Amino acid sequence: MISKEIKSYFPILNQEINGNPLIYLDSAATSQKPVQVIEALENYYKFDNSNVHRGVHTLGNRATEKYEGAREKVQKFINASSTEEVIFLRGTTTAINLVAQSYGRANVNEGDEIVITYMEHHSNIIPWQQLAKERGAILKYIELEEDGTISLEQVKAAITERTKIVSMVYVSNVLGTMNPVKEVARIAHDNGAVMVVDGAQAAPHLKIDVQQLDCDFFAFSGHKMVGPTGIGVLYGKKALLDEMEPVEFGGEMIDFVGLYDSTWKELPWKFEGGTPIIAGAVGLGAAIDFLNEIGLNEIEKHEHEMAAYAMEKMSGIDGLEIYGPKDPAKRAGIVTFNLNDVHPHDVATVLDMSGIAVRAGHHCAQPLMKWLQVTATARASFYVYNDESDIDRLVEGLRSAKEYFNDVF
């Protein structure tokens, strides 16, 4: 159950900002961390720190067990078939880059197509732009519907037999839209393409089942799901990962090293060159435990409720425009908006003076901003520690901002 008690696990939220209690509404950028995660990191460094996969000594074993234990937690969390399909990397960006540089370079040739959408984060645009340029391939964008959703008709129109890769965000970091990635994966497969899912905004909020989605790759970051920064995951189907070459070479990822040639370790380690992100993985494991304790279905329900409440209350403010699907059931706990005549930076500064943290800017989605015909927007995003009273504070803050700019000047 989502209860007020959850907030008490997040020490950072118990402070004043500019003389007001902090209301953190920027979880889509990064989430806050509960004591359970902070203590897992602290305990790892206090009691178990060592390098993994090589020590004969006890600490080496303990660190390895914790690191690989975290991999098992991730495997269950996303329902991958085996831990071989779970690669620990720095985050979503690194994961998508790995797919582009390894799978992409080997499989995309001149005249082939890579299909993405207008609502992608830069991390799911630029790796493909670079790949398309390098391979002489064509990068295509799926058009959005007026309400900021994706229709399967447009998907079918965009994907052809020349398409090698389809990559799509599961939950938009701007519009909050939840995309039908399972159906899109089927269309991709029918055309012989692989399906990559950017799950950065989905993993924190929905129950993920990669087998049920039948996607080929799924990327997400720990820090958006109450875990530490610097740890993320690439899931890939074993058959594909087996065929792929590593993109980082060095220690930890090798099997046999000769003077002029070397061989790689088996999955998943061949993609984890160098000393891995051990503490980060341990922290991510603790984050998964924390989220499971609440229940992902509960979290998703909470997000919809928060979005619905926020949209209802915010639409009562004159001159406030909300972007993305009007139906809260079609979106996660992300509400992006603009206040008439007040620039989003100014809105964010006024809210900050009231202790309310929101994001303002283009949210690393410049093509989407262009589609929306705005240069910047403000965004409030909600998570397990937010409740309706936070939204009431936001609405009050927005009214004050409007008053401040319209009446004072």
Next chain:
Amino acid sequence: MSFNNLDQLYRSVIMDHYKTPRNKGTIENDSINIEMNNPTCGDRIHLTLQVEGGIVKDAKFDGEGCSISMASASMMTQAVKGKNVETALGLSKTFSDMMLGKEYDESEDLGDIEALQGVSQFPARIKCATLAWKAMEKGVHEQEKS
């Protein structure tokens, strides 16, 4: 809700420049063109300068951004117009020092620009205020090179 601290940032002279920007537009022929943006937030400025014989004869700006960035651009064009290039660059240095909270040459008559001093108390907004000045510096330096 009281916003006394906000009044440090949003002085009325700033809002005046924001709502009624001076030198808005573009200079047509033979001007120096500078496009600059703030990639983290989407602010964008297109500055055109006409420099003749070491004097900034005209300066106009166009663009999109928050009140601070647009007001600062308006003030900047007003301040450098008619000045020689050296003085303009000197003003830019003074402004930058003021933003960074460093000691600055207070003998200089900054006019309306003085109103932006409060921005230095809002670290996240300093880049908004300095964008137009950076564009001006870039334009002047590019012309010197050519």
